[in-house]
Amino acid sequence: MFERTPDISDVLERFDEGSEVVIRGWIHRVFKVGGKVFAWVRDHSGFIQVVFDKSGLSTEWESVERLSRESSVEVKGSVRVDERAPGGKEIIATELVVYGYSPPFPIKGGEDVEYLLNVRHLWLRSRQMIALLKIKHTVIQALKDWLLKDGWWETTPPILTGSAVEGGATLFEVKYFDKAAYLSQSAQLYLEVLIFPLNRVWALTPSFRAEKSRTRRHLSEYWHLEVEAAWYDIDDMMGVAEGLVSHAVAKTIEERSNELKLLNRDVTKLESALHPPYPRVTYDEALEILARKGFSIKWGEDYGADEEKALTEEFDKPFFVTHFPKRIKAFYMKEDPKRPEVVLGFDLLAPEGYGEVIGGSQREDDYEKLYNRVLMEGLDPKDYEWYLDLRKYGSVPHSGFGLGIERLVMWIAGIEHIRDAVPFPRWRERIYP
RNA sequence: GCCGGGGUAGCUCAGCGGUUAGAGCGCCGGGCUGUUAACCCGGUGGUCGGGGGUUCGAAUCCUCCCCCCGGCGCCA
Numbered sequence: 001m002f003e004r005t006p007d008i009s010d011v012l013e014r015f016d017e018g019s020e021v022v023i024r025g026w027i028h029r030v031f032k033v034g035g036k037v038f039a040w041v042r043d044h045s046g047f048i049q050v051v052f053d054k055s056g057l058s059t060e061w062e063s064v065e066r067l068s069r070e071s072s073v074e075v076k077g078s079v080r081v082d083e084r085a086p087g088g089k090e091i092i093a094t095e096l097v098v099y100g101y102s103p104p105f106p107i108k109g110g111e112d113v114e115y116l117l118n119v120r121h122l123w124l125r126s127r128q129m130i131a132l133l134k135i136k137h138t139v140i141q142a143l144k145d146w147l148l149k150d151g152w153w154e155t156t157p158p159i160l161t162g163s164a165v166e167g168g169a170t171l172f173e174v175k176y177f178d179k180a181a182y183l184s185q186s187a188q189l190y191l192e193v194l195i196f197p198l199n200r201v202w203a204l205t206p207s208f209r210a211e212k213s214r215t216r217r218h219l220s221e222y223w224h225l226e227v228e229a230a231w232y233d234i235d236d237m238m239g240v241a242e243g244l245v246s247h248a249v250a251k252t253i254e255e256r257s258n259e260l261k262l263l264n265r266d267v268t269k270l271e272s273a274l275h276p277p278y279p280r281v282t283y284d285e286a287l288e289i290l291a292r293k294g295f296s297i298k299w300g301e302d303y304g305a306d307e308e309k310a311l312t313e314e315f316d317k318p319f320f321v322t323h324f325p326k327r328i329k330a331f332y333m334k335e336d337p338k339r340p341e342v343v344l345g346f347d348l349l350a351p352e353g354y355g356e357v358i359g360g361s362q363r364e365d366d367y368e369k370l371y372n373r374v375l376m377e378g379l380d381p382k383d384y385e386w387y388l389d390l391r392k393y394g395s396v397p398h399s400g401f402g403l404g405i406e407r408l409v410m411w412i413a414g415i416e417h418i419r420d421a422v423p424f425p426r427w428r429e430r431i432y433p
Numbered sequence: 434g435c436c437g438g439g440g441u442a443g444c445u446c447a448g449c450g451g452u453u454a455g456a457g458c459g460c461c462g463g464g465c466u467g468u469u470a471a472c473c474c475g476g477u478g479g480u481c482g483g484g485g486g487u488u489c490g491a492a493u494c495c496u497c498c499c500c501c502c503g504g505c506g507c508c509a
């Protein structure tokens with residue numbers, strides 16, 4: 001059994017000069033100068049310099065000289081305050097245990113994207129990736145906290161499904177005994193079922209899209225936070241989105257300031273997101289803004305990536321686009337009773353060019369209308385019988401949305417590419433490691 | 434799927450028709466009483482993505498294929 005040792009951050013923050021400590025971690029960098037060896041040791045919490053000097057060291061010197069980057073070690077020694085040490089404190093080693101030496105580490109700095117992706121399993125030890133892993137943790141916890149405090153039920157919808165939610169072309173097909181099944185691309189339809197027993201529900205699940213996308217904002221596998229609630233209209237649901245996003249930003253700024261700093265995130269650009277409400281523009285108004293900026297889109301067409309980016313430059317905080325033409329949106333979105341050509345759908349776009357983070361809507365709750373939309377979409381109502389049943393047995397007005405965790409992390413952390421918001425990114429050409 | 438860029442040493446790249454393909458970093462050896470991407474000296478390092486072709490001669494030109502990166506559509 002291993003006795004627990006203090007985190008390196010604890011040693012830096014709470015241990016005084018002369019304290020005897022034992023730490024465990026990995027060698028981040030090693031300098032052999034004169035008769036001494038300086039090693040920076042890393043654990044999940046931080047880095048500290050360890051100084052090895054022949055005098056006072058009970059371990060044979062050869063073990064120290066063999067130390068290399070990423071060797072795993074346990075060091076016993078005493079704390080010394082010294083301004084020459086990074087962080088202002090170091091450990092003068094009295095004993096060294098090496099759990100595993102490391103051959104020359106394949107990452108030295110300056111490698112290109114492809115190389116780093118191929119050694120992703122090792123690159124995750126880098127400071128940037130550690131910071132991103134922690135930021136993602138905090139974002140997820142913040143989202144869960146908000147929902148828990150607001151009284152929502154966490155549920156576990158299936159990942160293996162028998163039918164599609166959106167278009168069929170983007171599904172991953174898997175063998176399911178002697179039939180075909182699909183990896184879920186959204187839990188929405190199942191969450192709609194679960195509001196009947198539980199009123200307000202959410203789930204955090206992986207979603208899968210077999211799109212052949214090659215962009216900085218798409219993954220084949222991503223983490224999807226979906227919420228669904230009875231007796232919530234589109235405005236209520238946008239309020240939920242504002243609550244979740246502003247809380248996630250607040251928590252991250254509060255708890256991950258070191259990590260944001262390491263990533264050079266300009267936190268002042270996030271501050272406006274702390275204060276909902278977020279601006280709301282309709283699709284029609286978005287088209288007007290775009291027209292002013294020189295983009296001409298016919299009513300009824302969707303806007304593309306360039307247009308979306310241009311739109312995000314108009315706002316300094318996240319904002320909603322609402323009331324899209326029915327024909328460009330999914331069949332389950334409720335049509336606006338005042339304007340049947342549009343639906344009660346909304347997107348939440350992050351500023352600074354980051355774009356869509358959330359897509360949601362009020363759902364069609366009328367049996368006949370939904371049935372017809374299924375038909376119009378060219379779908380087989382038989383596949384959606386259970387879904388249509390929800391509009392038969394005590395139908396209720398309800399709304400929901402899906403939030404892309406990596407999209408949110410990407411914007412909050414201010415990173416260029418979505419692949420770094422997930423430890424093991426997957427897209428068409430990438431399944432290793 | 435479409436458009437663009439790329440594949441030369443372990444890594445990042447230069448070389449773009451002419452001897453035996455180079456540099457920096459790394460790595461190995463040596464030196465240095467405090468390093469912060471250490472420094473100094475010496476050494477090591479290559480089927481030039483793969484096949485076919487043109488040529489006296491190909492990393493270099495042509496052709497097919499493979500792989501990767503960026504962008505578009507789609508979306509979270």
